[in-house]
Amino acid sequence: METTVKLGILADAAKYDASCASSGSRRSNGGRGLGNAQGVGICHSYTPDGRCVSLLKILLTNHCVYDCQYCVNRVSSDVPRARFSPAEVVKLTLDFYRRNYIEGLFLSSGIVGNPDQTMEQLAEVARSLREDHLFAGYIHLKAVAGASDEALLAAGRHADRLSANVELPTQPDLDHLAPEKTLKQTEAAMTAIKSGIATARDRVPERLRKRSLDGNPLPPRGGAPRAPRFAPAGQSTQMIVGATPTPDAEILRTADRLYRGQRLRRVYYTAYSPIPKGSHHLPTHAPPLVREHRLYQADWLLRFYGFNVDEIVRPGDNNLDLEVDPKMAWALLNRDRFPVDVNRTDREMLLRVPGFGVRTVNRLLGLRRVQRVRKADLKALRVPKRALPFVVTADDFSGTRLLDSERLRSRIVAPTRQLGLFEAAASAQTGEM
Ligand code: SF4
Known part of the structure; x- marks a missing residue:
C-alpha cells in the first residue's frame, strides 16, 4: 500500500x-480558498x-x-x-x-x-x-x-x-x-x-x-x-x-x-x-458539546479553586448544570454564603466568587494591602458584571440587591447562552471563572 x-x-x-x-x-476551504x-x-x-x-x-x-x-x-x-x-x-x-x-x-x-x-x-x-x-x-x-x-x-x-x-x-x-x-x-x-x-x-x-x-x-x-x-x-x-x-x-x-x-x-x-x-x-x-465544556470548567475548579466534586454537581442527578458554569451554579445554590466583602474575605472564599479567577484574586489581595478596594478597581481588573451580586466593595453594594431575587438565575442564564464558543473556550483555557 x-x-x-x-x-x-x-x-x-x-x-x-x-x-x-x-x-x-x-x-x-471548499475547494476555492487557501488552507484547511x-x-x-x-x-x-x-x-x-x-x-x-x-x-x-x-x-x-x-x-x-x-x-x-x-x-x-x-x-x-x-x-x-x-x-x-x-x-x-x-x-x-x-x-x-x-x-x-x-x-x-x-x-x-x-x-x-x-x-x-x-x-x-x-x-x-x-x-x-x-x-x-x-x-x-x-x-x-x-x-x-x-x-x-x-x-x-x-x-x-x-x-x-x-x-x-x-x-x-x-x-x-x-x-x-x-x-x-x-x-x-x-x-x-x-x-x-x-x-x-x-x-x-x-x-x-x-x-x-x-x-x-x-x-x-x-x-x-x-x-x-x-x-x-x-x-x-x-x-x-x-x-x-x-x-x-x-x-x-x-x-x-x-x-x-x-x-x-x-x-x-x-x-x-x-x-x-x-x-x-x-x-x-x-x-x-x-x-451536547456544552457538557464537555462544563466538565473542563469543573476540572479547573477541582484543581485550582478548592472545590470538591459533591459541591459542584446537582444534588438530584449528580450532573453538572448545563445552563451556567459550575461555580455560578454553586453560588446560586449557596446564596447564604454571599455577599462577600472584597476587602475582608479570605482567599479561599474570594476564589468561590463567580467571575473571580485566580489571577483576579491574586491582584485583589495585592491591591488591598495598599488601599481599600472600590467598585472602579473591580472594573479596572475586568471583573465581569455577573460577579457584582455576590460582592460588596468599599463604596458599593448596589449589585447585591439582586442576590435574593428569583430573577437572578434567569438574568445570568440569558447572557451565558449568548456567550460565543471562542469566549467559552478562552475561559476554559485560562480557568478564569
Ligand atoms: S480504543 Fe480499543 S479497539 Fe480502539 S484502538 Fe484502542 S484498544 Fe483498540
Missing part, C-alpha cells in the same frame, strides 16, 4: 484520540513551557485485537486497515519536520499482538528519532495499558509526554463497552510512568530542578541533557463522555483521583461521537 494511502487511513483513525489538545475546528483546518494528520499541543506546537498525529496501525465498542478501529469493525513500520513513521516524521509542516509527533496505535509488543514498537520510533537522528522535537506517545514496566520506561526515556487513556470513567462502563480493558491495568501503567518521572527528577541536580516551574527539570540551554530525562511534559489521559449513562460526578471523581494519585498534567474530556456502523450498545446521539 502506498505511503500516502496509509497516511490517510492512519491519520484519520488517530483523530478520535483527544489526549493531546487540538483545535477541533471544522473549517474547510479540517485536514487530518496535524494537531496542536502545548509544550511544558507553554508553546503551541503542531504535531504529526497518526496511528502506527489501526489493526487492533480489542473490541472497544466506541472505537472505529475495533477488531469487529470493517474499516480499511493499514500499518506503518517504526522505520516508516521515523522517515515520515523527519520528512514532515524538514518541510516545516510539523514540530513533533503524536503516535498511538491499535493493539497488535499484545500490549508489550505494541508498546515496544511505539518506543522504537521514539528511540530511533532521538538516538539515530538526534531529533529534538516534541514526541507524545500512547502508553499501552498492560505493557510491561520495562516497555513503558523505554518509551518514557525518549518521549516528552505519555498518555494512558482510561477511556471510560468506571469499571462497569468498561465491562460494558471495552471488555478487554480494566481501570486497574491503566492505572498500573500510570503508576509506572509516575515513578519513572520521579526517579528522573531525583537524579537532576537541585540547582537545575529549581529552574522548573512545574517540578519537572527544564532542558538545559544548548548541548546534551545533563541528566537523564523521562517524559518531561508528564502524562495525560482521555475520558469519553456520554457513551454510557454515568453521571458527571463519577467522571469528575475518577479525574480527581488520577490528578491526586497519578499526578496527571491533564485529563481530556471528549464528548462521545457516534461512529459509522456503531454498536447497538451505544447511544445514537452525541451528548
